[in-house]
Amino acid sequence: MTAPSPVWAVQDIVYGKHDIVFRIEISPENFVNSQTSFSKYARYINDMFDRDCKTTYDEFYDWVVAPFLPILAEVQASPLDGRAFTLRDYLEPETYYLQLYFVDERMEPRFDYDVQMPLREPGVYIGDVALHPGWSEYTPETVQQCLSDGQYGYSKHPRKVCVDGKLCFFKKPRSKRELLRLSNNSQVRVPRLIGVVYAGQHCRHAIGILLSLVDCDNRTLSCALHGEVAIAQRRKWEEQITTTVELLHEADIIWGDVKPNNVLIDRNEDAWVIDFGGGYTPGWVEKEHMETIKGDRDGLSKIKDRIYSHDGSEEGGRASQGDGTY
Numbered sequence: 001m002t003a004p005s006p007v008w009a010v011q012d013i014v015y016g017k018h019d020i021v022f023r024i025e026i027s028p029e030n031f032v033n034s035q036t037s038f039s040k041y042a043r044y045i046n047d048m049f050d051r052d053c054k055t056t057y058d059e060f061y062d063w064v065v066a067p068f069l070p071i072l073a074e075v076q077a078s079p080l081d082g083r084a085f086t087l088r089d090y091l092e093p094e095t096y097y098l099q100l101y102f103v104d105e106r107m108e109p110r111f112d113y114d115v116q117m118p119l120r121e122p123g124v125y126i127g128d129v130a131l132h133p134g135w136s137e138y139t140p141e142t143v144q145q146c147l148s149d150g151q152y153g154y155s156k157h158p159r160k161v162c163v164d165g166k167l168c169f170f171k172k173p174r175s176k177r178e179l180l181r182l183s184n185n186s187q188v189r190v191p192r193l194i195g196v197v198y199a200g201q202h203c204r205h206a207i208g209i210l211l212s213l214v215d216c217d218n219r220t221l222s223c224a225l226h227g228e229v230a231i232a233q234r235r236k237w238e239e240q241i242t243t244t245v246e247l248l249h250e251a252d253i254i255w256g257d258v259k260p261n262n263v264l265i266d267r268n269e270d271a272w273v274i275d276f277g278g279g280y281t282p283g284w285v286e287k288e289h290m291e292t293i294k295g296d297r298d299g300l301s302k303i304k305d306r307i308y309s310h311d312g313s314e315e316g317g318r319a320s321q322g323d324g325t326y
Contacts, residue, residue, distance in 0.1 A: 020075055021093045025112065026064055026100045034102035064100055067107040071098075085147060087140035087170070087197065090158050091122060091207070123199050123207035124173045136195035138163055140207065143170065143197055161210070168194065169211040188251075189244040189272050214264045214272045221263035221271065225307065233269060234307050240271040245300055248273075249293055256291050258299025259284040260306055 031038040044060040065072075097112040146160040146167065161170045169191060191211040199205040221237065241263060245255055255262075255273060262275040280290035284302055289295035 021095045022068070022072065022098060023095060024064055024068060024098045024100060030099060030101045032101070032103045034105045037102040037105055037107075067100065067109045068098060071109065085145040087143045087145065087158060087161070087208070090145065091140055091199075123205035125205050127204055131196060132193065135193060136163075136210075138195055138197045138210070139200055140197060143208075143210075163195065163210060166212070170197070170208050171211065172208050173206055187243050188247045189240050189270065190248070191272060191274065214266055214274070216264045216266040216272070219265050221260040221265060221303070221307075224265040225260070236269070237263075237265070237271045238304055238307050241273060241303065242300065244271075244273045245296055249296065254291050254293065255296045255299075257281055257285070258296055258303065260303055263303070 026041065028038070028041075031041070040063075044056060044063070047056040048060070050056070099110050099112045101108040101110060142163065144162040145158045146162055157172070158170050161168050191214050193209055194212045195210040196206050197208040197210065199207050224237075248255060255275075257275045257279050259281045262273065264272040264274055266272060280287060280295065285295040285299045289298060
């Protein structure tokens with residue numbers, strides 16, 4: 001029985017080693033006299049739409065990458081000459097393009113020398129729209145990535161960065177509407193929006209926004225609720241957190257990992273929402289609702305209950321702003 005044609009025409013797999021990226025492409029046109037292999041490919045692609053097939057992508061990834069391993073094993077790390085990784089390294093890493101062919105049921109890895117590079121600038125085009133006058137402007141080469149040992153500049157979406165000697169959090173904008181909403185609304189109590197990163201000089205494509213750190217001595221809502229807290233103060237925190245989450249949702253931004261330890265209380269006793277790095281914490285957001293508006297609202301409801309509980313605290317820890325996850 002012939003397998004149905006896959007619902008995706010092309011599958012692109014990214015493999016990284018050191019500071020080099022390999023993009024491996026496989027498509028139906030790459031199968032020559034290889035019906036058995038094509039049937040396997042079609043099943044993998046179609047199964048990726050089935051939520052019950054949780055291991056499909058990993059299996060497909062291993063299957064496609066395996067014939068390229070001898071090539072990848074020869075890759076050597078490029079010297080950095082003492083310089084730090086910047087956002088430019090993430091956006092424009094050294095990249096090799098490959099194609100996986102099947103000829104008479106044999107896997108044939110090949111380099112692709114005919115790749116057409118996209119002409120479209122990355123990021124959100126904002127044209128002549130004026131953003132907040134207090135925002136600074138940066139280009140990717142001026143924003144340094146803060147990486148852990150063993151990480152490279154291309155590997156993960158940068159979050160913790162450094163500009164002008166200050167640690168910041170880097171977030172990709174989803175739309176011009178999001179930038180405008182965050183630019184014009186002072187009620188959004190997230191770390192201060194201090195700048196926009198553009199794709200290049202004289203370019204109006206915004207690839208990210210920079211958020212400042214909060215002066216709070218790493219004090220979280222969990223920690224603040226340990227002591228005696230006046231009811232008026234509790235109401236203030238509830239209002240600030242609720243208003244912030246509602247405004248974030250209006251800007252198509254999901255909080256994600258909703259919990260008291262992801263709310264900072266600054267020296268003025270104001271609440272700030274942090275950690276937009278994705279994920280969830282059991283007990284606060286259900287896994288099936290992670291990174292959704294419903295998940296945010298469910299978690300927010302539990303935070304309100306905690307604010308008005310007798311003790312008010314559970315974890316009582318301090319935030320780790322240094323990890324740059326908000």
